Amino acid sequence: MPKRKPKPKISSKTRWAIKTYVKQGYSANKIQKKLKGQGLGIRRKTLLTEVRKIKGKKHKAHPQKYTPTKYRRVTPKARKPFFSGKHIAVYRYARTLRHRRPYSARFEFYGNGKDLAKAVRLALRGIVPRCEHPFVECSARAFLKDPYRYGEDGEWVDRPNIES
Amino acid sequence: MVNGLTDQISKADPILGFTDRHTVKLDLDEMSFKSARYWANLVLRKYKLSGYIILKSSKKCYHVVFDRYVSWDENLSVVGWVAILSKSLKLKDYLGMQCIKMSSTLRVAPKGEKPSPRIVFRYGSQDHAVKDFLEYRQLIKQIHRSVF
Numbered sequence: 001m002p003k004r005k006p007k008p009k010i011s012s013k014t015r016w017a018i019k020t021y022v023k024q025g026y027s028a029n030k031i032q033k034k035l036k037g038q039g040l041g042i043r044r045k046t047l048l049t050e051v052r053k054i055k056g057k058k059h060k061a062h063p064q065k066y067t068p069t070k071y072r073r074v075t076p077k078a079r080k081p082f083f084s085g086k087h088i089a090v091y092r093y094a095r096t097l098r099h100r101r102p103y104s105a106r107f108e109f110y111g112n113g114k115d116l117a118k119a120v121r122l123a124l125r126g127i128v129p130r131c132e133h134p135f136v137e138c139s140a141r142a143f144l145k146d147p148y149r150y151g152e153d154g155e156w157v158d159r160p161n162i163e164s
Numbered sequence: 165m166v167n168g169l170t171d172q173i174s175k176a177d178p179i180l181g182f183t184d185r186h187t188v189k190l191d192l193d194e195m196s197f198k199s200a201r202y203w204a205n206l207v208l209r210k211y212k213l214s215g216y217i218i219l220k221s222s223k224k225c226y227h228v229v230f231d232r233y234v235s236w237d238e239n240l241s242v243v244g245w246v247a248i249l250s251k252s253l254k255l256k257d258y259l260g261m262q263c264i265k266m267s268s269t270l271r272v273a274p275k276g277e278k279p280s281p282r283i284v285f286r287y288g289s290q291d292h293a294v295k296d297f298l299e300y301r302q303l304i305k306q307i308h309r310s311v312f
Contacts, residue, residue, distance in 0.1 A: 056294060087183040087262055088307075089269045103175055108183055108267075117307045124178060124311050135265065158176040158276075 014040045015050065022054045087137065088116055094128035096154030105129040107151070112142035117141045128154035177312065180304045187293040188213060188230040189240050189270050191221075191256040200226040201285060203246055208288065211242050215288025216300035217298075219270075219281035227270050227281050231294045233252050239268065273308040280305065 010018075012158055017040060021031040028044070028051055035041055052058070085110040094105035105128050109119045119140035129136045129151045136150045143150055165298070184273035190207070193202045204216050211243065236244070239260040240263065262268040275282045 084296065085184050085186060086296065087267070088304055089181040089299070090178045090181045091181065091269075092178040095173070106265075111305055116303065117310065120180065120307050121311055155175055156172045156178040160173050 005156035010042055010050065011040070012043060018047065018050050019054055022051055022125050035097045079091055087109065088120060090120055094134075094154050094156050096128060096129045096131065096152055099131040100150075102157050102160050103131050103134055105134045105156075107143075108135075109138040109140040109143060110137075115144060122147055123151070124156075125155055126155055127151040128156060138148070169306065174199055176276065179271055179275050181269045181271045182297060182300050183265075183267050183269040185236045185239065185267045186233045187215070187268070188232075188234055188239050188299060189268050190228040190243060190246060191255065191258045191270065192226045192228060192250075195225065195226060196224065196251075197284065199250075200228065203250055204228045204230075204287070207242055207290065211238070213242075213293075215286075215294060217283055217287075217290065217294050219241050220287040221271060221281040222278045226284075228245055229270070229294055229297050230299055231235065231289045231292050233293050236266075243268070248286045267288075272304040280308075 011056040014035065017035060017038070018031060021034060026034070028048055032041075032044060032047055032119060035047075053078070053112050054146075056095045060066070089108050091104075091106035095102045107119075107123050107129060109116055109123075111119070124142065127147050186199050188207075188211075190203070192203065195203075197220070200218055204218060207213060208216055211230075211232075211234075213230035213232045213234075215268075217229050219229070221227055222226040230242075240259070243262065245260045246252075270281075272280060279283070
C-alpha cells in the first residue's frame, strides 16, 4: 500500500494566491485580508511561513527582541552560588628562605567543603603567605589553581620568644 | 633592657579557626566558667541574641558563640561592651585584633598542647549562627584529623 502523503496545511489554490500576492509586493496583513475576502482564510503563522518560503527568507534571529518586555517569556535565572561569608582561617607565624625572621601570617579560605579541605592541606604542607602580604583572603579553588600567586614555600613556626 | 628575639624558633603546625563577620564571638580568657556564663547571659539579654554555646578552650579560657546573626557594627559593639564592663585586657586585645582583620576568629583545632575547644554549656536557640558554627567546626575538625 503506497504511503499516504501528509495533508498539506493549505490548499494549492491558497498557495497559488499567496505566491501571486507576494510577487505583487503585498504585505502579510494585506494578503491575509485578501485571502479572507475570497473565503481562503488561513492562520497568520501558516501564512508567514509560506511567505518566507516564497521569498527564501529565514526566521528572525532573536524574535524575543521584538516583543515588549512585559509580554516576554521570562526564563528563570540561574541561582548564584550562596556565599555565607564564613572562612576557615589558617594562621600562625611563618618564615621563608627570603625572610628568616618570623612574621604573623594568615590564610582565610572560603568555598565548598572539598576545596577547603584541599586548600588547607596544601597550606599545611608548607605554603605560607608572603611577608609583603601576610594576610591573604581568597577562595579555596583559586588557591588550589595557583597557590604561588598567594604564597610561597616556607614553614609555619611557633611564636618567637622575646626576652626583655 | 630589650634583648629582642632569641634563636629559639621551633617549627609548629598552623592553627585552624573559624572566621566570619556576623556571628558574635567572645574569647573570654582568664575567667572562671561562672563568670563566662554570667557575661554570656548578660549579653544575651541586653542584645537579644536568642541563644549561645560556651566552649572551653583551655583552663580558665572560654569561647562564647551567640545564635543571632548581627551586622559587623553590632558585633563590634557587643564585644566592646563586654570588654569594657568585664575589664578583661585579653578581651580588649581580642577586640583590637578583630578590628584590624575586620572579621572575628575563634580557634577550632588544637594549638600546641591545648586541645580543640569543647562544648561545655548550651542555652537558648541553637538554630542559626550556632548551627552554622558547629557545622564549620565539624568540617575543620575533619580536615585536621585527615592531615595530622
